[in-house]
Amino acid sequence: MKEASIIGLDLAKRSFQAHGTLADGSVAFRKKLTRERVLGFLAEQPRCVVAMEACGSAHHWGRAIRDAGHEVRLIPPAYVKPFVKRQKNDAADAEAIAEAASRPTMRFVAVKTEEQQARAMLFRTRDLLVRQRTQLINALRGQLSEHGVVAPQGPANVAILVQAIDDMTPQQGLIIAPAGEPAITTDDLEIAQFICLLVHNEKIRDVIDTITSKVVLILGRFSIPERKQVLDALRDELRKRNYAPVVFDFEKPTSRTTDETITLLARMARFVIADISDAKSVLQELRAIVPDNPSVPVQSIIDAAQDEPGMFDFLKEFRSFLKVYRYRNPAQLLADLDKRVIAPPEAKAAKRGASAKLASTRLPPSGRSPRPRG
Numbered sequence: 001m002k003e004a005s006i007i008g009l010d011l012a013k014r015s016f017q018a019h020g021t022l023a024d025g026s027v028a029f030r031k032k033l034t035r036e037r038v039l040g041f042l043a044e045q046p047r048c049v050v051a052m053e054a055c056g057s058a059h060h061w062g063r064a065i066r067d068a069g070h071e072v073r074l075i076p077p078a079y080v081k082p083f084v085k086r087q088k089n090d091a092a093d094a095e096a097i098a099e100a101a102s103r104p105t106m107r108f109v110a111v112k113t114e115e116q117q118a119r120a121m122l123f124r125t126r127d128l129l130v131r132q133r134t135q136l137i138n139a140l141r142g143q144l145s146e147h148g149v150v151a152p153q154g155p156a157n158v159a160i161l162v163q164a165i166d167d168m169t170p171q172q173g174l175i176i177a178p179a180g181e182p183a184i185t186t187d188d189l190e191i192a193q194f195i196c197l198l199v200h201n202e203k204i205r206d207v208i209d210t211i212t213s214k215v216v217l218i219l220g221r222f223s224i225p226e227r228k229q230v231l232d233a234l235r236d237e238l239r240k241r242n243y244a245p246v247v248f249d250f251e252k253p254t255s256r257t258t259d260e261t262i263t264l265l266a267r268m269a270r271f272v273i274a275d276i277s278d279a280k281s282v283l284q285e286l287r288a289i290v291p292d293n294p295s296v297p298v299q300s301i302i303d304a305a306q307d308e309p310g311m312f313d314f315l316k317e318f319r320s321f322l323k324v325y326r327y328r329n330p331a332q333l334l335a336d337l338d339k340r341v342i343a344p345p346e347a348k349a350a351k352r353g354a355s356a357k358l359a360s361t362r363l364p365p366s367g368r369s370p371r372p373r374g
C-alpha cells in the first residue's frame with residue numbers, strides 16, 4: 001500500500017470508508033473499515049493529513065486521530081458537496097473529502113475539546129428544556145382558556161393557572177390505582193401524586209427504603225486535618241457496613257435554610273453520629289434535633305482530650321441522646337466503632353421499631369383506642 005499524504009475519512013456508525021491520495025492527487029488506496037479497525041489502521045499509516053466532514057462524532061474522532069500523531073482537518077459538509085463526482089455513496093464521499101482537503105483555500109473547523117463540547121451540550125440541553133417549558137405553558141393556557149380561565153403570559157404567571165386547576169379539581173375521593181386493581185383513594189391531590197409515584201416507581205420506593213433503614217447523619221466540623229481524618233475513616237467504615245452516610249460539615253456559620261435541612265435529614269436518618277470536637281455549631285443543631293425528634297437516636301463522640309460542653313446536661317435528659325463516647329485517636333475510634341458507636345443507636349432504633357409494631361397490633365380493627373372500663 002502506497003503512503004498517502006491525505007486520507008479522506010467518511011464517518012458512520014459501523015462502516016467507515018477511507019480514501020488515500022498521494023501528493024500529486026492520484027489514488028493511493030480505497031478501503032472500507034469497521035468501527036473497531038479505524039484507529040488501528042490509521043496508527044499503521046505514516047503521519048499525514050486526515051480529513052473528515054464536521055458532522056456528528058467528528059470532534060471525538062478528531063481528538064483520537066490527532067492523539068495517534070496525524071494532522072486532523074474538519075470540513076463543513078456544505079464545502080465537501082461540490083467535490084462529489086458521481087452518485088452519493090460512502091466511497092464517493094470519502095474521495096470528495098480528500099479532494100476538498102487538498103484545496104489551498106479551503107476553510108476548516110477547529111477540533112473541539114471535551115470541555116468545549118460539554119459546555120455546548122449543556123447550553124443545547126437548557127435551550128431544549130426552555131422551549132419545552134414554553135410549549136407546555138402555551139398548551140396549558142390554550143386548554144384552560146376553553147374553560148374560561150385566562151392568565152397573563154409568561155412563566156411567572158403559571159401559578160395562576162395551577163391555582164385555577166386546584167380550585168376546579170375535586171379534592172375528595174381521588175382514585176390512584178388503575179382500573180382492575182384494588183382502589184387507593186385520598187382527599188388531597190398532592191398526596192395522591194406522591195402515592196402514585198411510590199406505587200408505580202420502584203426506584204423511588206428503593207430510595208425511601210434506603211433513607212429510612214440505612215442513612216446515618218454525621219455532624220461535625222472537619223476543616224481541621226485531625227477532624228477530617230476522623231470523618232474519612234468513619235464514613236468509609238459505615239459504607240463497609242452497608243450504611244449510607246450523609247456528612248454535614250459545619251465549617252461555615254449555619255443559616256436558617258441550613259438548620260431546616262439538618263433537621264429534615266435527622267428526621268429521615270436511622271440514627272445520628274455527632275462529633276462535637278472543636279465544633280460549637282453542632283451543639284446548637286443537637287439542641288434543635290434531640291428535643292424535637294425523640295425517636296431518632298443520637299450518638300455523640302468527642303476527643304478524649306476535650307471536656308464535655310455544659311449543654312450536655314440538658315441533652316442527657318432525653319432518652320434518644322445516648323452516652324457520649326470518648327476516643328483518643330482515630331485508630332481507637334475504628335476499633336470500638338461497632339460496640340461503642342454503632343451498636344447503641346442501632347439497638348435504640350430497633351427497639352423503637354419493635355415498640356411501634358407492638359402498638360399497632362394492640363389497636364382494635366377500627367383503628368381507635370379501646371375505651372376504659374368502668
